[in-house]
Amino acid sequence: MKNKETLEKLRTYQIGVIRSVIAGRKGRLGTYCADEADCNRLADTGSLDEEYYDPPLTIKHDGLYRNVIALEFHSDGQRPVCLMDGEDGDDFPVSLDLLSTDTLQSIIEWLEEYGFIPSADAAPQTTSDLTEDFVERCLPEYPTRYDVFRLGELQNLLDGHDAPELGLKRDEAAAERDRLQLRIYAEAIAAFMKRQPVALPGNVSLRHYAEALVDIAYEAGRKKFRPSDNSRDTAATIIAWGDEFSRQHEDTDWTEKEYLDEICSFTAAKLRSVPSKGDPNAEFDIAFLNRKALERHGYDTATITDGDLQELAGRMGDYYCNSSFSEHLYKACSDFGLQTPE
Numbered sequence: 001m002k003n004k005e006t007l008e009k010l011r012t013y014q015i016g017v018i019r020s021v022i023a024g025r026k027g028r029l030g031t032y033c034a035d036e037a038d039c040n041r042l043a044d045t046g047s048l049d050e051e052y053y054d055p056p057l058t059i060k061h062d063g064l065y066r067n068v069i070a071l072e073f074h075s076d077g078q079r080p081v082c083l084m085d086g087e088d089g090d091d092f093p094v095s096l097d098l099l100s101t102d103t104l105q106s107i108i109e110w111l112e113e114y115g116f117i118p119s120a121d122a123a124p125q126t127t128s129d130l131t132e133d134f135v136e137r138c139l140p141e142y143p144t145r146y147d148v149f150r151l152g153e154l155q156n157l158l159d160g161h162d163a164p165e166l167g168l169k170r171d172e173a174a175a176e177r178d179r180l181q182l183r184i185y186a187e188a189i190a191a192f193m194k195r196q197p198v199a200l201p202g203n204v205s206l207r208h209y210a211e212a213l214v215d216i217a218y219e220a221g222r223k224k225f226r227p228s229d230n231s232r233d234t235a236a237t238i239i240a241w242g243d244e245f246s247r248q249h250e251d252t253d254w255t256e257k258e259y260l261d262e263i264c265s266f267t268a269a270k271l272r273s274v275p276s277k278g279d280p281n282a283e284f285d286i287a288f289l290n291r292k293a294l295e296r297h298g299y300d301t302a303t304i305t306d307g308d309l310q311e312l313a314g315r316m317g318d319y320y321c322n323s324s325f326s327e328h329l330y331k332a333c334s335d336f337g338l339q340t341p342e
Contacts, residue, residue, distance in 0.1 A: 007101055009149065014104035015096045016147040018071060019080045020183040021116050023190040028072040029116065031057040032085065057110045059103050061094060071107070082107075138188040151180045204246045212263060213242035219267040225276050241270050289313040 022029055057068040059082065067085040074081050074093065081093040096104065136142045154177040158170065168176070204212075217238050227233050245266050252262075289309055291301040 010101050011097075011104065012145060013147045013150055014101060014108060015080060016145050017108055017183060018096060018104070018111070020187040021111055022071050022073060022080055023187050025116075027077070028070055030070050031110070032067050032069045057107065059099070059106060061099075068107075134192075135184060135188040138191040139184070142184075147180055147184065151177060151184070154180070204250055209242065209246050212245050213239065215260075215263045216241050216245065216267050216270075219264065220271065223271055223276075225271055225274075227274055227276060237274065241267070289316065 058065050059068055060066075061084060068082045069085050069091055070083040072081060072083055072093075073079065074095070080096045082096065082099070083091055083093050086092050099107075139145075142148055154168075154173050157168070157173050158177065220234075220238055225234065227237055245263065248266075249262065289312060291304060291309070294301050294304065294312075
């Protein structure tokens with residue numbers, strides 16, 4: 001006979017399984033009247049009688065057998081409940097905490113019958129440190145859950161370590177382990193997406209938003225933009241600019257406007273509006289070399305490649321730094337009025 005501690009662990013595990021299914025259905029799973037998605041999914045299985053599940057999910061509550069209309073989260077968004085079919089259409093919720101382990105198991109078996117609990121076939125076979133860290137951050141109750149405790153027992157059994165007698169063959173233990181992992185991963189992902197929904201500013205595609213962000217960052221880097229000593233401040237500022245540009249141009253027809261002109265003008269205005277902190281290690285270009293400069297000095301650039309220009313610029317830099325660099329530096333500083341320390 002199961003003792004009280006074991007029953008409470010089992011109840012926690014069963015509620016965790018049902019909770020994972022509810023989370024995977026965005027907070028509500030109709031269990032009496034099938035929705036359109038389930039009608040399509042089960043149309044060829046003979047499992048539906050008109051618009052109802054056959055049989056619908058029915059549990060015993062207060063001495064009576066009642067149909068469960070839905071498994072859903074309470075209005076607090078956390079506590080899973082059964083929405084019961086009351087008399088005269090007076091539906092009422094019953095917390096899963098109030099149900100017996102036998103009743104909870106009957107709910108799980110119904111969910112398995114209709115395919116709401118994912119198959120183990122798609123489950124990952126191992127848990128990396130990174131994955132475990134992600135799950136723990138998304139599910140704060142993770143260390144105390146019975147399904148996690150059960151997962152550890154199963155893994156110990158499969159690894160050949162000391163483990164309690166589970167009454168399972170090795171392939172059965174592996175299948176249950178994989179099902180548990182998949183449910184836990186699905187719940188963690190659902191919790192993460194609920195807290196941090198993926199959204200892009202404005203009516204833009206991910207590709208266009210990424211291109212605008214990179215172009216702004218490129219121009220900011222080229223201009224040595226640095227609003228503070230904290231690199232996160234720079235990143236946050238550039239991301240905010242990318243969001244603003246995307247919102248401003250969510251309806252822009254780029255066949256009528258020149259994208260590069262718009263992004264360069266926008267970025268230049270933003271760079272002028274935010275003071276940039278001086279970087280003591282920053283380097284600034286003295287001059288640049290391009291094809292027009294060579295042409296002005298009478299050279300033919302028809303066959304010159306960018307690589308050739310890079311090598312020429314490097315040679316000029318070497319020659320300059322080894323000859324008149326210091327002379328010109330002193331002259332420029334003197335003309336500018338920069339003083340040497342006494």
